[in-house]
Amino acid sequence: MFKLPKNLFRPLRPVFRPTRLYSSVPLTAETYKDKVSINDKFKKLNDSDIEFFKGILKDESGLITGDDCLGYNEDWMRKYRGQSQLVLKPRTTEQVSMILKYCNANNLPVVPQGGNTGLVGGSNPIFDEIIISVANLNNIRSFDPVSGIFKCDAGVILETADNYLADNGYIFPLDLGAKGSCHVGGVVATNAGGLRLLRYGSLHGTVLGLEAVLPDGTIYNSMNSLRKDNTGFDLKQLFIGSEGSIGIITGVSILCPIRSSSVNVALLGVSSYEMVQKVFIESKKELGEILSAFEFMDLNSQKLVGQYLKLDHPLEDEYPFYVLIETSGSNKDHDDEKLETFLANQMEAELVNDGIIAQDESQLRNLWSWRESIPEASTMNGGVYKYDVSLPLDDLYSLVEASSERLRGEGLVDFEDGSKPVVEAIGYGHLGDGNLHLNVCVREYSKSVESVLEPFIYQWIQEHKGSISAEHGLGFQKKNYVGYTKNDIEIKLMKEIKHHYDPHGIMNPYKYITA
């Protein structure tokens, strides 16, 4: 088998800390007591329930109670904390089915959980919902090296899947910073986007089949599906991006592309956002089929990364914007020539002011780290309000400027000396997908900052015909704001689907869509 280097693509990853104890994270139910209250129709968990679950799981290590649940109750941003007293970690799809059937019959609410790396509070309970973790469903089921079809359990870690595929000359069609912790099932359940979407498209196109357990215990299984199968409604699509609201994904079948043998990365300094857009159009024309990432970052995001990494920026002078371009292809000489010609053309046309191309893998990792470290650098002063939005490209960066201006107008911002609650609003993201990450970096979470940001940001997005969630999902954070992106009929139809599959509302309650 033709082998390609592993881990060629992503350099640094955020360090996730799901099991570490953070006593200071306030309870979600307290922080948001004006927005959410417990649904009294749910049954309270009791000892006989726990005995029943013990009987299903057999293995004692699959059942966690009391204070040991903390790592599962909290999210990695330290923003949300639930109060679950029970975590179940089934080892088979049949166990998941028995658990859900019981919970559904007994009105016990549940929160499905994968790698717990979500960014909108979707994978943690609000009150005392039972957490069902798929971490113990972690087998790779099969791989066909002719077709590229890969099948695995939902709890397989994304990086494990990608390394396995690398050994076979293939690549997982999705990548993101949390790959060392997030699960394959979780990225499908949240329809994650990430760094390879520009090249390989969305999971709605690449996922071929799913195994999922419905609230009543029914096991839906389309894992046998081939690349093309036009025999009826494509039901699996409903689960992609459903955030645990209508069932628990337990298995995934996905089409994987051949791993490119040649990867190049360039980092460019650009004088304005208008120029960034022009460089993007030119890159689609000139780099065409080898373009695999087009990421942009603003100057403040790079300053924070510099502080976080304690390193000097690869480009000597400062520029208002930076662009990271990655190419992936099958012929290194051809790719080098395309990229070098492209960059020379951009410099000559004065669209790009300065640039650097990685000459080896270490430099490649280094350049990526200036994009990939932004999420961690954003939180290093205390915390971050994250907004992950889609906007028409023309308007994309204006949202960062509008947010910064509004925060400054309220006297809340100080980048340097630490006297104000907000460090700065920074912008970066997958320009190739029209996807902006607006991070408002703060020294502490506070209601006063949040009320300046929301609903202002959502209203701004609505006025500019964007989406309030490009890839992170709705979860708890954006549940009440879906109306800024979806119209009344869409919301009505979504509520009907929720009610159709989860009539008792036990699945991931208080989030996403409620019927």
Added chain:
Amino acid sequence: MFKLPKNLFRPLRPVFRPTRLYSSVPLTAETYKDKVSINDKFKKLNDSDIEFFKGILKDESGLITGDDCLGYNEDWMRKYRGQSQLVLKPRTTEQVSMILKYCNANNLPVVPQGGNTGLVGGSNPIFDEIIISVANLNNIRSFDPVSGIFKCDAGVILETADNYLADNGYIFPLDLGAKGSCHVGGVVATNAGGLRLLRYGSLHGTVLGLEAVLPDGTIYNSMNSLRKDNTGFDLKQLFIGSEGSIGIITGVSILCPIRSSSVNVALLGVSSYEMVQKVFIESKKELGEILSAFEFMDLNSQKLVGQYLKLDHPLEDEYPFYVLIETSGSNKDHDDEKLETFLANQMEAELVNDGIIAQDESQLRNLWSWRESIPEASTMNGGVYKYDVSLPLDDLYSLVEASSERLRGEGLVDFEDGSKPVVEAIGYGHLGDGNLHLNVCVREYSKSVESVLEPFIYQWIQEHKGSISAEHGLGFQKKNYVGYTKNDIEIKLMKEIKHHYDPHGIMNPYKYITA
């Protein structure tokens, strides 16, 4: 604006004849009287219904009655004929909404129709259902040359859309033989696959938003969606491939890629199906990101095309199998070098016996015609039983051999002299997608031939874990065979969705899935 040549890709297209009168096509209700009977709970169309529709449409030309409905009652294969006495051709989405609302309230069954180029009898009535044609919804709505997002009415002809995109340097991410007749809405409603799926993926990944009218008249609209939008269930996915069973698609928003400036085509002669598979694996590795088609054809299919085109085959000697490879890229020199090196390697490894590369556009069209003319060549002796299946690659061609053997065992086959009802079972298709087209070319349609083929072929596919419909859909032809591909739970869940959206069952009855 950077311009690229139009119509570079497809040479010959089947000649569609939807409005020509074929008095000899028997009524579907007669041919299949053992399989289907009229549902008496439906109301019979009367004069006051017609007056109501006239009031909605205003324009007289949008309402066709009596014998003038013939072209809409028949399919282009001359296999199915319905008995509708009314065709409605609304000009606005609101008119579609008013029509459906009335039909739903009055229990009047309807058949949505696009270009009427389907291959499974899905777009023609069985009895006297009202035909709702979207042919008059034919405006291009918008195109954004930065993002590549194209929006149009459902009735825009695929070729019209692709030519418009070509003028803007872009390409529609789907192509098929019927592009001169089929509609954009129709390809989405049937989840068509076609010739570009290998490169650009399925419509589930490229369609960004839809406008569709539900049976009760509700207008679902997600046309504003951007490349990424993770705010709730992706409801539009249910309509992709729903074959008019839960609503009528009236508008489509789709992400289009940049049109490649360089296109190459090669035709290869290969000594066995095993070698064909090996050449495919090597092509994925060596041609990687520029591979845009990998089609295979067997010898008999090429013999029929030779008779049909009255031409000598481009390759001098005969081979058991032929492979057509297309590459599309942004740099002609690079692409030429990749393709020539690849072919030299295949010849040296003795995987390929002979081959030819098109040197200009005329040769390129000529090579494609040996693949594209197969559907027409298949019918030239009278008719064709078409099976469009997905199978694991190993087993793909064995189905053709098994079918031919079975027909020969019954003494039904004669390729040359015309004394037997069957000419031959031939095989070709999109090998890159695991998609085989098995065409059983006949001199006339007959129950005796059909009963030898069905359910034999469906059982064979089930045993080999394939799909009985890779891209053509279920329609009327395969309605009763869905159980050979989908399991009981999948079918139950599909029936629930059908009932959820179409509780009275007025949408495209007797086909697809019935609740």
